[in-house]
Structure formats: C-alpha cells, structure tokens
Amino acid sequence: MSSRKDRLREIEAEIEKTQARLHNLFEERKRLCLAESKEEYPCRCVELNGDIGVFDMSEQEELGRKPLGLGFVCETLSASKFCPVCQGTGKPKE
Numbered sequence: 001m002s003s004r005k006d007r008l009r010e011i012e013a014e015i016e017k018t019q020a021r022l023h024n025l026f027e028e029r030k031r032l033c034l035a036e037s038k039e040e041y042p043c044r045c046v047e048l049n050g051d052i053g054v055f056d057m058s059e060q061e062e063l064g065r066k067p068l069g070l071g072f073v074c075e076t077l078s079a080s081k082f083c084p085v086c087q088g089t090g091k092p093k094e
Contacts, residue, residue, distance in 0.1 A: 030075070037077050041068050041090030045083040050074035066090075 046068065054060050055074045060067060065078035066088040081088040
C-alpha cells in the first residue's frame with residue numbers, strides 16, 4: 001500500500017514538472033511568433049493589443065485598429081487604420 005502511495009506521489013511530481021515545461025514551451029512559442037509577426041509588420045503604428053489596452057474586438061474597432069492576426073485580441077498585433085505610412089496594413093507603403 002505504501003509503495004503505491006509513493007508511486008502516486010512520484011507520478012504527481014512528474015506531472016507537475018511536465019506541465020511546467022509545457023507552459024514554458026507555450027510561452028516561448030508565443031514570444032517567437034510575436035517577434036516573427038513584428039518583423040512581418042514593421043510599421044511604427046503596429047502594437048500588441050494588450051500593450052495598448054485593447055482586449056476585445058469592440059475596443060479594437062473603437063480605437064481605429066485593424067487586426068493583423070488571429071487569436072485572442074489582446075495577444076495579437078494591430079495597426080492604425082488611419083496611419084499615413086501603411087494605411088492600416090502594418091507594412092509601410094513605398
């Protein structure tokens with residue numbers, strides 16, 4: 001009986017370590033994807049919605065922001081629809 005409880009504790013500890021590792025991998029992936037997106041949309045008007053206080057689509061629309069990706073609104077980039085440099089595309093017009 002005791003060895004079974006010990007084994008359950010070992011398994012629980014391993015699960016916790018695995019979940020922590022998985023969380024770290026998801027966070028790293030999110031950072032890398034954001035960096036990649038910022039390279040794809042280099043205009044100075046491009047911002048991460050969460051950084052400018054935009055957490056839903058209605059706020060994004062009210063602020064005249066155009067989404068530049070899919071996913072949670074606060075975790076995606078957006079560009080100003082009124083930007084004279086990119087006209088809301090996130091890519092400067094030349």
